[in-house]
Amino acid sequence: MVCSALRRVAHVRVYLVRKASGVSRGHQHQALGSRPAASEFAARGAPGSVVELLGKPYPQDDYSNLSQKVLSRVGRNLHNQQHHPLWLIKERVKEHFYKQYVGRFGTPLFSVYDDLSPVVTTWQNFDSLLIPAGHPSRKKGDNYYLNRTHMLRAHTSAHQWDLLHAGLDAFLVVGDVYRRDQIDSQHYPVFHQLEAVRLFSKHELFAGIKDGESLQLFEQSSRSAHKQETHTMEAMKLVEFDLKQTLTRLVTHLFGDGLDIRWVDCYFPFTHPSFEMEINFHGEWLEVLGCGVMEQQLVNSAGAQDRVGWAFGLGLERLAMILYDIPDIRLFWSEDERFLKQFLVSDINQKVKFQHLSKYPAVINDISFWLPSENYSENDFYDLVRTIGGDLVEKVDLIDKFEHPKTHRTSHCYRITYRHMERTLSQSEVRHIHQAVQEAAVQLLGVEGRF
Numbered sequence: 001m002v003c004s005a006l007r008r009v010a011h012v013r014v015y016l017v018r019k020a021s022g023v024s025r026g027h028q029h030q031a032l033g034s035r036p037a038a039s040e041f042a043a044r045g046a047p048g049s050v051v052e053l054l055g056k057p058y059p060q061d062d063y064s065n066l067s068q069k070v071l072s073r074v075g076r077n078l079h080n081q082q083h084h085p086l087w088l089i090k091e092r093v094k095e096h097f098y099k100q101y102v103g104r105f106g107t108p109l110f111s112v113y114d115d116l117s118p119v120v121t122t123w124q125n126f127d128s129l130l131i132p133a134g135h136p137s138r139k140k141g142d143n144y145y146l147n148r149t150h151m152l153r154a155h156t157s158a159h160q161w162d163l164l165h166a167g168l169d170a171f172l173v174v175g176d177v178y179r180r181d182q183i184d185s186q187h188y189p190v191f192h193q194l195e196a197v198r199l200f201s202k203h204e205l206f207a208g209i210k211d212g213e214s215l216q217l218f219e220q221s222s223r224s225a226h227k228q229e230t231h232t233m234e235a236m237k238l239v240e241f242d243l244k245q246t247l248t249r250l251v252t253h254l255f256g257d258g259l260d261i262r263w264v265d266c267y268f269p270f271t272h273p274s275f276e277m278e279i280n281f282h283g284e285w286l287e288v289l290g291c292g293v294m295e296q297q298l299v300n301s302a303g304a305q306d307r308v309g310w311a312f313g314l315g316l317e318r319l320a321m322i323l324y325d326i327p328d329i330r331l332f333w334s335e336d337e338r339f340l341k342q343f344l345v346s347d348i349n350q351k352v353k354f355q356h357l358s359k360y361p362a363v364i365n366d367i368s369f370w371l372p373s374e375n376y377s378e379n380d381f382y383d384l385v386r387t388i389g390g391d392l393v394e395k396v397d398l399i400d401k402f403e404h405p406k407t408h409r410t411s412h413c414y415r416i417t418y419r420h421m422e423r424t425l426s427q428s429e430v431r432h433i434h435q436a437v438q439e440a441a442v443q444l445l446g447v448e449g450r451f
Contacts, residue, residue: 069383
């Protein structure tokens with residue numbers, strides 16, 4: 001994942017530590033006092049090489065930045081594993097939409113897609129959603145690219161255009177999404193999203209409205225903070241009302257009655273106006289999802305020029321951590337029966353209060369280095385630490401920045417917290433991992449160690 005630095009050292013073999021005993025079942029324990037075993041180092045991004053993923057080959061190029069750590073998560077589909085907490089959230093949302101929204105013939109209005117491939121084109125992930133070239137969200141430092149044309153989706157919105165183009169006007173999409181990010185208890189390179197879209201024809205939107213037959217969906221005016229230039233104010237207000245009513249019903253179903261909700265204006269390239277929903281849960285305001293009125297340009301390009309609509313997206317881990325009081329996002333990947341058996345419920349709507357596992361002591365080590373003159377990204381370092389340390393790494397904090405007054409070189413100091421979720425780590429075994437991080441940072445990121 002270390003971008004351009006990897007190309008400079010494509011033939012360098014580095015020592016990466018294998019996971020210690022207990023990280024995942026069946027792994028041998030690293031002999032203490034020995035050097036970490038040479039890993040399956042892959043020259044990611046080496047032109048001419050090929051990565052096979054989900055049965056398909058993808059030629060590598062200068063954009064390829066997938067790590068073995070992330071590749072190992074593709075296909076796990078936690079949201080489809082029965083009685084997993086993410087599956088419970090998905091099923092609760094799905095059941096709610098099936099019951100609340102029924103079509104003319106008594107069938108569910110919303111169709112559900114929860115097994116779409118996470119490999120998408122960059123056009124699907126960005127261009128179809130009106131995200132312009134050069135937009136910061138396209139950066140290699142924030143995404144996992146197979147090559148310049150294919151990537152692991154960064155959001156389930158990557159499937160919006162295709163499903164609209166297929167003629168669907170009400171659907172849910174659930175799946176794993178991939179982003180390079182910081183390391184802490186709230187962030188993981190793989191998480192799961194649920195996306196919903198609903199379109200309305202003129203008849204559907206204005207049905208039941210007094211003099212509705214005289215109202216129009218579209219006009220040519222100017223864009224404002226409250227509406228798009230092609231929407232009438234009447235249409236926009238009704239779409240926004242339906243969206244907020246739909247989401248209020250959903251979170252009431254999930255969290256119970258009497259919930260305080262507020263809406264915060266925000267920005268997304270593919271909706272306008274856009275909002276974030278916050279709920280007051282146990283006295284704290286928490287952001288739970290983003291939503292908005294779909295950009296008409298997107299809807300039109302997919303062939304639904306006579307309709308307007310809304311979309312929202314939420315994170316399953318975010319909801320599960322709030323609802324079940326799960327303290328660490330790494331737990332969702334645990335195979336520890338003490339975790340999983342707590343969600344073996346006969347009724348998906350049964351309340352579950354996660355009983356915390358014993359918290360084993362942390363082992364903390366710092367790493368300092370001078371940055372290279374160019375092409376350094378913090379996300380490159382975070383991804384390197386994840387690749388080597390795996391789920392033993394609880395968090396990484398940048399605790400100090402220093403610029404030399406004469407050379408103007410910049411130094412970073414990171415504090416890495418190692419903690420096993422199922423047993424106590426020793427300083428000795430962590431030292432081997434930490435040394436591997438130091439060596440890999442020098443050889444792959446081009447930093448100059450201060451260790």
